[in-house]
Amino acid sequence: MAMGVGMSEEGMRPVTELSRTEAVAEWADLVQAVLAANQAYHRDDAPTISDADYDRMKRRLAALEAAFPDIEATMNQQSPTSMVGAAPADGFGKVAHRLRMLSLENAFSDEEVTEFDERVRRFLGLTDAVAYTAEPKIDGLSLSLRYEAGRLVQAATRGDGELGENVTENARTIRDIPQSLTNAPAVLEVRGEVYMSHADFSALNQRQAAAEEKTFANPRNAAAGSLRQLDASITASRPLRFFAYAWGEVSDPLATTQAAAIARLNTLGFQTNPLTMLCAGPEEMLAHYRRIENQRATLGYDIDGVVYKVNDLALQARLGFRSSTPRWAIAHKFPAELAWTELLGIDIQVGRTGALSPVARLQPVTVGGVVVSNATLHNENYIAGRDSKGNVIRDGKDIRVGDWVQVYRAGDVIPKVADVDLDRRKIGAEPYVFPQVCPECGSPAHREAGDSVRRCTGGLICPAQAVERLKHFVSRNAFDIEGLGAKQVELFFKDTLLPVKTPADIFTLAARDAANPLQKLKNRDGFGDVSTAKLFAAIEAKRTIPLDRLLFSLGIRHVGEVAAGLLARHYSTWSAFEAAITHATPGSPEWADLTAIDGVGAVMAQSLVEAFQNPAERAAMDALVAELQVQPVVARGAVDSPVAGKTVVFTGTLEKMTRAEAKARAEALGAKVAGSVSAKTDLVVAGPGAGSKAKDAERLGVELIDEDSWLRLIGE
Ligand code: IVH
Numbered sequence: 196m197a198m199g200v201g202m203s204e205e206g207m208r209p210v211t212e213l214s215r216t217e218a219v220a221e222w223a224d225l226v227q228a229v230l231a232a233n234q235a236y237h238r239d240d241a242p243t244i245s246d247a248d249y250d251r252m253k254r255r256l257a258a259l260e261a262a263f264p265d266i267e268a269t270m271n272q273q274s275p276t277s278m279v280g281a282a283p284a285d286g287f288g289k290v291a292h293r294l295r296m297l298s299l300e301n302a303f304s305d306e307e308v309t310e311f312d313e314r315v316r317r318f319l320g321l322t323d324a325v326a327y328t329a330e331p332k333i334d335g336l337s338l339s340l341r342y343e344a345g346r347l348v349q350a351a352t353r354g355d356g357e358l359g360e361n362v363t364e365n366a367r368t369i370r371d372i373p374q375s376l377t378n379a380p381a382v383l384e385v386r387g388e389v390y391m392s393h394a395d396f397s398a399l400n401q402r403q404a405a406a407e408e409k410t411f412a413n414p415r416n417a418a419a420g421s422l423r424q425l426d427a428s429i430t431a432s433r434p435l436r437f438f439a440y441a442w443g444e445v446s447d448p449l450a451t452t453q454a455a456a457i458a459r460l461n462t463l464g465f466q467t468n469p470l471t472m473l474c475a476g477p478e479e480m481l482a483h484y485r486r487i488e489n490q491r492a493t494l495g496y497d498i499d500g501v502v503y504k505v506n507d508l509a510l511q512a513r514l515g516f517r518s519s520t521p522r523w524a525i526a527h528k529f530p531a532e533l534a535w536t537e538l539l540g541i542d543i544q545v546g547r548t549g550a551l552s553p554v555a556r557l558q559p560v561t562v563g564g565v566v567v568s569n570a571t572l573h574n575e576n577y578i579a580g581r582d583s584k585g586n587v588i589r590d591g592k593d594i595r596v597g598d599w600v601q602v603y604r605a606g607d608v609i610p611k612v613a614d615v616d617l618d619r620r621k622i623g624a625e626p627y628v629f630p631q632v633c634p635e636c637g638s639p640a641h642r643e644a645g646d647s648v649r650r651c652t653g654g655l656i657c658p659a660q661a662v663e664r665l666k667h668f669v670s671r672n673a674f675d676i677e678g679l680g681a682k683q684v685e686l687f688f689k690d691t692l693l694p695v696k697t698p699a700d701i702f703t704l705a706a707r708d709a710a711n712p713l714q715k716l717k718n719r720d721g722f723g724d725v726s727t728a729k730l731f732a733a734i735e736a737k738r739t740i741p742l743d744r745l746l747f748s749l750g751i752r753h754v755g756e757v758a759a760g761l762l763a764r765h766y767s768t769w770s771a772f773e774a775a776i777t778h779a780t781p782g783s784p785e786w787a788d789l790t791a792i793d794g795v796g797a798v799m800a801q802s803l804v805e806a807f808q809n810p811a812e813r814a815a816m817d818a819l820v821a822e823l824q825v826q827p828v829v830a831r832g833a834v835d836s837p838v839a840g841k842t843v844v845f846t847g848t849l850e851k852m853t854r855a856e857a858k859a860r861a862e863a864l865g866a867k868v869a870g871s872v873s874a875k876t877d878l879v880v881a882g883p884g885a886g887s888k889a890k891d892a893e894r895l896g897v898e899l900i901d902e903d904s905w906l907r908l909i910g911e
Pocket residue numbers: 297298299330331332333334335336337388440441502521524526
């Protein structure tokens with residue numbers, strides 16, 4: 196299973212031990228979890244998981260993708276490892292970044308930094324040292340400023356990296372952002388971080404509290420909340436600052452090195468970080484990291500690590516990008532922050548798939564400047580001192596109510612319990628007994644073999660599962676019904692006059708309301724003519740829904756957005772899908788057809804079949820579909836390039852670039868790079884010394900070209 200929110204990494208099976216089916220299922224789950232976290236963080240400014248958990252999920256995804264390199268391509272879904280952030284919030288105009296705004300790969304140890312340098316040199320085929328800049332990683336939000344003819348014409352947030360929000364008017368109110376530049380390139384996009392100093396942050400919170408307005412959890416949230424005000428005069432009243440550290444489109448290069456380019460930005464009038472240093476290699480980079488770490492507490496603003504960038508811009512260009520991060524930079528993160536406090540109790544929350552998640556209720560404690568009173572305890576094993584595979588963690592120490600526990604936070608709102616102090620354990624403290632029945636519906640809660648998560652077996656009869664399923668159903672990537680969010684769903688779920696217990700009930704809401712002459716929805720508190728009409732119209736608008744969205748919305752375990760897309764493109768219509776899954780028992784032709792979809796394994800197939808065989812689930816789906824017009828989905832077209840969709844094999848010695856560089860270029864152009872030649876290969880690019888693969892190509896009649904012809908073909 197996938198590493199759910201807050202689960203420990205120690206518990207994960209090494210990716211090399213996973214079957215492809217398991218890897219794909221885990222990948223699909225993780226993609227969902229990361230996408231949801233992205234939305235919460237970037238779009239809603241309301242993180243739902245800690246940075247450390249997020250980083251761990253992304254690392255696991257990256258590990259899965261490294262071990263099964265074709266996962267992303269075969270699932271036909273972009274992995275969050277190759278995306279940045281979330282789509283922009285409503286309310287601001289959208290801006291398409293001419294050059295994507297990227298994210299950074301993370302390193303958490305000295306070794307990972309050394310490995311980064313080795314990777315860079317290997318990619319470039321260099322044995323000599325490479326120089327890097329090292330500078331603080333500012334904990335704020337990134338902003339791109341476009342200057343044309345020296346005038347600030349547009350400011351945009353990162354958004355999902357491709358589409359950001361137009362916050363030009365707000366940015367104009369920031370003192371550190373020049374309105375005009377002299378001696379600048381005709382077109383210049385300056386990128387950097389908007390942040391708030393500690394002093395300004397606490398003063399702002401005091402003002403907010405005095406005015407009985409919302410206070411902010413930390414300076415980053417305050418900066419994000421202040422920049423993304425629809426009323427720019429509010430932004431103007433907030434003390435925001437800006438450091439420039441990168442650039443996007445430029446009509447003339449700023450310089451030939453990173454360090455000189457930053458110096459040039461400084462000359463142009465931007466604040467650049469005074470702790471930026473040029474380093475001759477990993478040793479100096481790590482020494483500068485320690486220096487910055489030592490100054491961290493006295494800087495007066497939040498930083499969460501150190502960013503290293505290849506200094507030579509020509510080398511940066513050769514290194515290029517992975518799907519969402521540059522190969523020429525890495526963020527070396529600081530370790531998370533810790534505090535000790537008392538565990539007052541353990542609550543159990545029941546999720547959409549029935550997972551019972553233990554939550555620690557804590558004596559409130561400040562961890563890295565934020566007051567924490569809840570933390571995740573992951574699962575039953577974790578409380579007992581075991582990882583999800585049953586191996587001993589924390590020296591086997593279990594966690595009991597009343598214990599002193601160490602709380603760990605990596606910059607975000609859902610912290611974790613990391614350790615327990617046995618010396619302070621109270622006499623008579625009893626081991627925690629994990630409930631064997633669902634606290635919400637009383638159904639037995641089971642653990643499947645090899646799964647560390649106990650799940651309620653109540654399915655849709657469990658109110659907690661049912662309501663979480665509804666929340667998923669209306670969520671942004673599912674039905675996304677305006678005016679019907681998680682809060683409203685909870686209210687309707689409990690409503691006695693107009694109850695919504697299953698998705699189909701949403702689509703009968705208007706008719707039921709019309710049929711009830713007494714208590715009309717529009718006469719209730721919080722509704723009214725306009726909002727009721729709007730809600731009903733929004734529901735009507737979603738009666739027509741594409742098959743892939745519908746499949747995702749059903750909330751079937753293991754069927755995330757990626758899988759929903761695969762299934763929809765394979766079956767195209769609801770009736771074909773429904774007929775197939777209804778008959779797909781293991782061994783049947785339908786089962787063989789289902790599991791033959793690249794990216795659909797036995798785990799997902801089983802989960803689909805079980806959902807269709809469960810009478811309550813089936814009834815809910817049938818009732819829903821009866822209310823809808825499901826739009827068929829057709830397969831996608833390919834990227835526009837001469838090699839898009841082609842399978843290419845490189846063999847022999849390449850002379851103009853390393854194999855890694857060639858592969859990266861080809862993939863960026865939409866080609867699939869394979870390791871061996873088969874009848875499916877479209878093209879073999881052979882350098883000197885090509886052996887059996889070139890022969891295979893001839894034998895199979897596959898087109899064979901040399902490196903120069905390849906470069907001509909791709910227009911280099
Ligand atoms: S360079 C192509 N430098 O960190 C690389 N980013 O985790 C562009 N950040 O999106 C980023 N301080 O918002 C860079 N000195 C720094 C940074 C920095 C903070 C942020 C930035 C980026 C995120 C990636």
